[in-house]
Amino acid sequence: MARWMDDRPAFAALGGRAPEAVFGALKTPCYVIDEGRLRRNGELLASVAGHTGCRILLAQKAFSNYDLYPLLSEYLAGTEASGLFEARLGAEEMPGREVHVFCAAYRDDEFDELLQYADHIVFNSAAQLKRFGRRAKDAGRSVGLRINPECSTQQGHAIYDPCAPGSRLGVTRAAWDRELTAEWIGLLDGLHFHTLCEQDADALEKTLHAVEAGFGDALPRMKWLNMGGGHHITRPGYDVALLERLLTGARDRWGVQVYLEPGEAVALNAGYLVSRVLDVVENGGTRVAILDASAACHMPDVLEMPYTPPLYGAGEASALPHAYRLAGPTCLSGDVIGNYGFPGPLAVGDMLVFGDMAIYTTCKNNTFNGMPLPDIHRMSPSGALVRLTDFGYRNFKARLGR
Numbered sequence: 302m303a304r305w306m307d308d309r310p311a312f313a314a315l316g317g318r319a320p321e322a323v324f325g326a327l328k329t330p331c332y333v334i335d336e337g338r339l340r341r342n343g344e345l346l347a348s349v350a351g352h353t354g355c356r357i358l359l360a361q362k363a364f365s366n367y368d369l370y371p372l373l374s375e376y377l378a379g380t381e382a383s384g385l386f387e388a389r390l391g392a393e394e395m396p397g398r399e400v401h402v403f404c405a406a407y408r409d410d411e412f413d414e415l416l417q418y419a420d421h422i423v424f425n426s427a428a429q430l431k432r433f434g435r436r437a438k439d440a441g442r443s444v445g446l447r448i449n450p451e452c453s454t455q456q457g458h459a460i461y462d463p464c465a466p467g468s469r470l471g472v473t474r475a476a477w478d479r480e481l482t483a484e485w486i487g488l489l490d491g492l493h494f495h496t497l498c499e500q501d502a503d504a505l506e507k508t509l510h511a512v513e514a515g516f517g518d519a520l521p522r523m524k525w526l527n528m529g530g531g532h533h534i535t536r537p538g539y540d541v542a543l544l545e546r547l548l549t550g551a552r553d554r555w556g557v558q559v560y561l562e563p564g565e566a567v568a569l570n571a572g573y574l575v576s577r578v579l580d581v582v583e584n585g586g587t588r589v590a591i592l593d594a595s596a597a598c599h600m601p602d603v604l605e606m607p608y609t610p611p612l613y614g615a616g617e618a619s620a621l622p623h624a625y626r627l628a629g630p631t632c633l634s635g636d637v638i639g640n641y642g643f644p645g646p647l648a649v650g651d652m653l654v655f656g657d658m659a660i661y662t663t664c665k666n667n668t669f670n671g672m673p674l675p676d677i678h679r680m681s682p683s684g685a686l687v688r689l690t691d692f693g694y695r696n697f698k699a700r701l702g703r
């Protein structure tokens with residue numbers, strides 16, 4: 302998937318200004334989180350919640366820059382965590398709001414502490430429910446089970462498809478029938494499914510049919526139904542009206558409190574990675590600009606998804622006169638961000654700004670090759686920049702030993 306050009310919403314906040322004018326004072330590479338975009342995403346999500354009665358949580362795996370949690374808490378019901386640390390972060394930094402946790406397998410030595418932070422605990426298997434469910438219930442927590450509706454709605458993306466054959470994620474109907482007695486089902490307050498990735502509401506509609514076919518008998522006994530993440534609600538063109546019909550339909554049919562826990566949709570197009578050109582080399586007709594930002598370290602989804610991130614002022618390599626491959630400074634041959642076209646030649650020192658860099662970046666980066674962690678800044682709607690971090694050698698070293 303290629304996402305291109307500076308007229309996309311990824312760069313709307315820059316208003317066509319030159320990157321140097323906006324970010325010229327910042328040490329690169331660095332991330333900039335755009336408060337205005339976060340707010341617009343929050344407003345849309347809050348309006349969906351208002352129209353449908355659903356509650357929307359921030360999936361912290363996608364975005365966990367907690368300095369922005371007070372802003373997001375104006376729009377969201379709470380946070381979703383993947384384990385102890387995220388649950389603690391959500392409880393500490395969005396105080397008084399809901400904390401839901403789903404983990405493929407909980408640890409015995411962490412579970413009591415987890416119960417201090419999380420109010421909704423979702424189990425991934427019948428065995429985990431049997432092992433920990435009563436402890437959660439006795440502590441007054443709401444207990445859920447992740448189901449696997451066995452309904453793939455995405456092609457060619459098995460790594461992001463929890464319904465792919467052999468998936469470990471969620472209880473299939475066959476496992477439910479085989480492993481759960483009425484007593485265990487009676488312990489459940491809710492069901493959870495997460496099957497989508499960057500998808501529109503039509504994929505949710507298809508999934509809900511599969512959920513009804515597989516688990517429709519169990520749902521009326523539940524208090525809540527969590528429809529996971531992967532809903533690209535804040536992407537331009539997303540069918541919000543259909544989503545709202547589906548959410549109210551589920552609420553009315555099964556009498557459940559509906560939850561959504563998007564990550565991407567909360568912080569979509571709400572961040573930049575600002576970098577500079579360190580060198581330009583040429584090999585067999587390919588001109589390669591080596592940047593101070595790395596795909597492998599600073600935008601790992603570019604390699605894992607893979608995708609080509611939008612770049613301010615650039616276009617497709619074939620569409621503009623000057624084509625360059627942009628690459629990182631690490632030893633990895635494949636530390637390549639993508640091929641882009643530019644209106645003029647690139648020179649050492651030029652600033653390049655990647656878009657949609659708030660999600661799955663700051664919470665997923667690393668210091669491979671001793672690359673420094675890029676500092677993180679927040680940008681107010683007036684354009685004022687505030688540095689949130691002060692990363693340096695100590696952060697690299699602290700992860701490696703005493």
Ligand SMILES: Cc1ncc(COP(=O)(O)O)c(C=O)c1O
Pocket residue numbers: 360362363381403495497498499529530531532562563564565566
């Ligand atoms: C259980 C669960 N919930 C929510 C999310 C957030 O998904 P997204 O960021 O695509 O909205 C994920 C992502 O993997 C997930 O696994």
